[in-house]
Amino acid sequence: xxxxxxxxxxxxxxxxxFLLLIILVAFFFVLGLVSGSVAIAPGQILxxxxxxxxxxxxxxxxxxxxxxxxxxxxxxxxxxxVSGFLLQTFFSNPIAGPFVLGISSxxxxxxALAMIFFLQRxxxxxxxxxALTAFIGSMLSMGFxxxxxxxxxxxxxxxxxxxxTGYLCSAVTDFIVTFAEDSDIVNLHGWSLGSxxxxxxxxxxxxxxxxxxxxxxxFMLSKPMDAWRLGEDxxxxxxxxxxxxxxxxxxxxxxxxxxxxxxxxxxxxxxIAVPHLMRSLLKTAKPILMLPxxxxxxxxxxxxxxxxxxxxFAPAEISISSVTSLIGAPIVIYLMVSRGRTKxxxxx
Amino acid sequence: xxxLLRAENxxxxxxxxxxxxxxxxxxxxxxxxTLIGSNGSGKSTLLKTAAGLLKPLGGEIFLDxxxxxxxxxxxxxxxxSILLTGQFRTEYMTGKEAxxxxxxxxxxxxxxxxxEDREKVKSAMELVKVGELENRYLQHLSDGQRQxxxxxxxxxxxxxxxxxxxxxxxxxxxxxxxxxxxxKTLAKERGTAVFMSMHELHLAxxxxxxLLAIKNGGIFREGTPEEILTGECIAELYDIDKSSFFKSFGxxxxxxx
Numbered sequence: 310x311x312x313x314x315x316x317x318x319x320x321x322x323x324x325x326x327f328l329l330l331i332i333l334v335a336f337f338f339v340l341g342l343v344s345g346s347v348a349i350a351p352g353q354i355l356x357x358x359x360x361x362x363x364x365x366x367x368x369x370x371x372x373x374x375x376x377x378x379x380x381x382x383x384x385x386x387x388x389x390x391v392s393g394f395l396l397q398t399f400f401s402n403p404i405a406g407p408f409v410l411g412i413s414s415x416x417x418x419x420x421a422l423a424m425i426f427f428l429q430r431x432x433x434x435x436x437x438x439x440a441l442t443a444f445i446g447s448m449l450s451m452g453f454x455x456x457x458x459x460x461x462x463x464x465x466x467x468x469x470x471x472x473x474t475g476y477l478c479s480a481v482t483d484f485i486v487t488f489a490e491d492s493d494i495v496n497l498h499g500w501s502l503g504s505x506x507x508x509x510x511x512x513x514x515x516x517x518x519x520x521x522x523x524x525x526x527x528f529m530l531s532k533p534m535d536a537w538r539l540g541e542d543x544x545x546x547x548x549x550x551x552x553x554x555x556x557x558x559x560x561x562x563x564x565x566x567x568x569x570x571x572x573x574x575x576x577x578x579x580x581i582a583v584p585h586l587m588r589s590l591l592k593t594a595k596p597i598l599m600l601p602x603x604x605x606x607x608x609x610x611x612x613x614x615x616x617x618x619x620x621x622f623a624p625a626e627i628s629i630s631s632v633t634s635l636i637g638a639p640i641v642i643y644l645m646v647s648r649g650r651t652k653x654x655x656x657x
Numbered sequence: 658x659x660x661l662l663r664a665e666n667x668x669x670x671x672x673x674x675x676x677x678x679x680x681x682x683x684x685x686x687x688x689x690x691t692l693i694g695s696n697g698s699g700k701s702t703l704l705k706t707a708a709g710l711l712k713p714l715g716g717e718i719f720l721d722x723x724x725x726x727x728x729x730x731x732x733x734x735x736x737x738s739i740l741l742t743g744q745f746r747t748e749y750m751t752g753k754e755a756x757x758x759x760x761x762x763x764x765x766x767x768x769x770x771x772x773e774d775r776e777k778v779k780s781a782m783e784l785v786k787v788g789e790l791e792n793r794y795l796q797h798l799s800d801g802q803r804q805x806x807x808x809x810x811x812x813x814x815x816x817x818x819x820x821x822x823x824x825x826x827x828x829x830x831x832x833x834x835x836x837x838x839x840x841k842t843l844a845k846e847r848g849t850a851v852f853m854s855m856h857e858l859h860l861a862x863x864x865x866x867x868l869l870a871i872k873n874g875g876i877f878r879e880g881t882p883e884e885i886l887t888g889e890c891i892a893e894l895y896d897i898d899k900s901s902f903f904k905s906f907g908x909x910x911x912x913x914x
Contacts, residue, residue, distance in 0.1 A: 319792075401746050532768035536761050540745045542710050547761040547814075548734030594749035597767060 323598060326591045330605035334383065337612035341379040342371065344616065346624060349375075373510065379612065381508040381516060385569045386579060386611025387604035388520045390587075391527060392565035393580025394603045398534050398596065399558045402464045404645060406580030407447070407566035410467075411474030413577075415450025416443035416570035417501060418478040418485075425489045436515035436572075443571035447563040450474055455559070502628035503574035505615050512572050519568050523561050527600055530557060534596035576611070577630045578637025583607045585644050610636075660685050661721055661818055661850045662707060668715035669699065669706040675714045676702050678874050684850045686817065689840060691861045692854040693885070694871030695895050700854035701742065701822050703871070707852060708739050708820045720818070734762040738814035740807050740821040752790035752798070752806045756782055759813035781813035784839060800827035808836070812843065819843070821853035825860050833857065837864045862886045870894050 342354055349357075349367050356362040357371050393406040407413045423442040427434050434442070457470045482501060500507070508516075533549040545551050569576060587602040588594050614632040621627060660683040668675040676699035684690045692700040705711045707718060709725050718725045720736060728736070738759070747755075759781065760774040770778070782788050785805050795803055804827050811819055824840075825833050837860060843849040855861040861868060862882035870878040870885055872894055878885055891897070 403748065529766070532761070532764070532766060535768055536758055538745075538747050538750060539755070539758060540743075542705070542741055543739065543745075543758075545710055545730060546708060546734060546737065546739045547758065548731040550730050588749055592749060594747075595754065 319592070323591055323593070327602065327605070329590075330602060330609060333609040334605055334612065337609055337616060338379055338383060341382065341612055341616055342375050344620065345370070345375060377508050377510050377513045378505050378615070380513050381572065382505045382611045382615040383608040384513075384516055384520050385505070385573050385576070386614075387608040388516075388523070388565040389569050389576055389579040389611070390583035390603040390607025391524060391600060392562045392569070393607075394584040394596075394599055395527060395558050395562035395565070396580065397584055398537060399555065399562065400458070400464065400467065401538075401540070402467070403585060404464070404468055404581060404641065405471075406578070407562065407569075408475065408575065408577040408580055410450070410454050410471035411478060412447045412450045412454070412471075412563060412566050413570050413575040414475040414478035414482075415448075415453075416446040416567045417575050418482050419443060419446030419449070420571055421482045421485050421501060425485060436512050439571040440515060440519060440568055443567035444564055446478075447567040447570070448560075450478065451559055451563050500574045503576050503630035504618070504626065504628055505573050505611075506626065508572055516568055516572060519564065523565050523568075524600070524604065526557070527561050528597075530554065530561075531595075531597040531600060534558075538594070538596075573629065575630060577634050578641060579607055579610055579633050581644075582637035582640040583610055585640065659722070662852060663719045663722075664707070664716065665718070666716035667703075667706070667713055667718055669702045669711065670714050671702065671711070673714070676874060677871065678715070680716070680876055682869055682876065682879065684818070684852050686850050687844050687848040688866045689844050689851040689853070689864055690867050690869060691865040692852075692869050692871055693856075693858060693861055693894070694877070698871045699874070700871055704739075704820050704822050704852065704854060705741075708737050709733055710739070731762065734814070734816075736816050737818045737820060738811040738816040740804075740811045740819075740824055742822050742826060747795050750795050751792050752787055752795065752802075753778065753782070753792065755795055755806050756787070756791075756809045756813060759810040759815075762814065777813045777815070781809045784812060784842075785809040786835065801829060801832060804828060805832065808839070812839075816849070818850045818852065821851065823854055823856060825855055825857050833860055836860075840864055858886060858891065 339351060339354075343349055343351055347367065347370055349371055353362060353367060354371060357368050362368055389407065396405040396407060396410065396412075397403055399405070420439060420443050423434060423438075453474055454467065454471055458467050461467065486501060533544065533554050536544040536547045536549050537554070541551060544554075566580070583606045584599065584603050587599060587606045590606075591598060591602055593599070610633070611629070614629055614636065617632045618627050618629050662684040664680055664682050667680040668678045669680070670676040680703065682690070692703065694700055702711065706713055707725075709728070712726065720728060720733075725733075757770055757774070757778050760770060760778060761768065764770060764774060779788075782791060785808050787802070787805050787809050790798060790802055790806055795806065798806065804824070808821075808824060811821070825836055828836060840851055841864060844851055865882055868878075868880065868882055868885040869876055870890070877894055878890060885891075
């Protein structure tokens, strides 16, 4: 009796957890659409979406500004959390993430370089080119992190190196921005702090295509990811083709965080904090559940953070990273402290 | 019966320097062959090489007459299962999830268990008596409990060859004896070949068909427990001063008398 009770409990927890996540995403999505300097009622939104709204101003605001922004926050937030989950899986380390490992900053550096280079020649970079540039940067940072990971086995040292790489890339980006021409700075400054504003409908298309391909591929890898939790030797014994699997994790996580950085700039702490929150919420770490949960959790987290960024000091906007850091950093600190405590207890 | 595992003039090691050189041996179906030898003598390295986790540095190793290196991961996973030493940093993985991973080679793309798979997981957990650990997280288990969960995992992989690195570590005396019974059952009833390492000589002697004593980068002695577990041979194998060995243990193990 007790046994079946526990299993029911587990199923209930997972179903309730997913329902909660979906409701949160839907709630913040709608809230993001209705709120702003011009109020648009939910009913009006439906009319606009079905093409029966006559008022041009509301229509333009919703379709060209708010909708792309809210969709971007949803998809990119989810992408960031999944990227973090993939990295945590790869390194078997719960404090890994695209931001702490310097992968986002690498992408930021190459995008800044490319933007200035092409803007000075009067060429605007297209969405695909932006994504590609960011991918190159994130892969370069990732390569550096892997090089270190191959030499030292200590996970905390790896994170320290990642943070240093992040600072290095940010410093170089700052230099470039400082020496750029005035017209470029306007473009670069908001982006380099992180923001979901200024994302066009064209951007949204590219974002959705790349992210959904990455998500589907990641989901197809949920079985080997499950075996990988026991470590490389067990995974190999169970039949996982290790080199291909590792390469896939690296490419997917880099690509996901590159897309985020290309269009929203660096967004911190979502990648670490969200997968951890999801593990605590669902009390499981099965990849097949964690992947969709991380996506939904990241989406809700970023939709909420974007709302705060827009509304807190409206009409002035604060950067999205400030908000996500404010919420995410304490979670990460708590995570590290509580892990340190259980480790200590195990040794003692 | 033809041998299941055969090593010919095998050299094993990490990197380029071999720990063991010129090793040749065979393991037959239904046979339990145990490696004994001091810490760092290369037992684990040899086991990992036999499981296909490390590439041989020289010589050849055959599984069922085929070169181990020529068998793909997916196919190999149905023939060889492992139990290794060392911790893993797995969080939120229940005992049942861990054992279920033993069915990995048989499940579909998303690793969903069939009714038959679930039965096999259950019976493996019952065999090793870890049924009550199914909803407990691995990180909260004692080392001995975790060891038994991982043994159940290896068993439900249903491989012809099981490679176990120090399976008796962390176990109390009751579970040590149960481990021996389980291994005997697997070998005699299912015809599973067991290739393992052990520090507990009394256990190794009680369960093994043959012992391989490892020393100085090679096989030092090979034979039945009666042939190997003599005070003299053990003292020499572990570089123990004979007088101190006999002072502590008398004529142990008894079979040498």
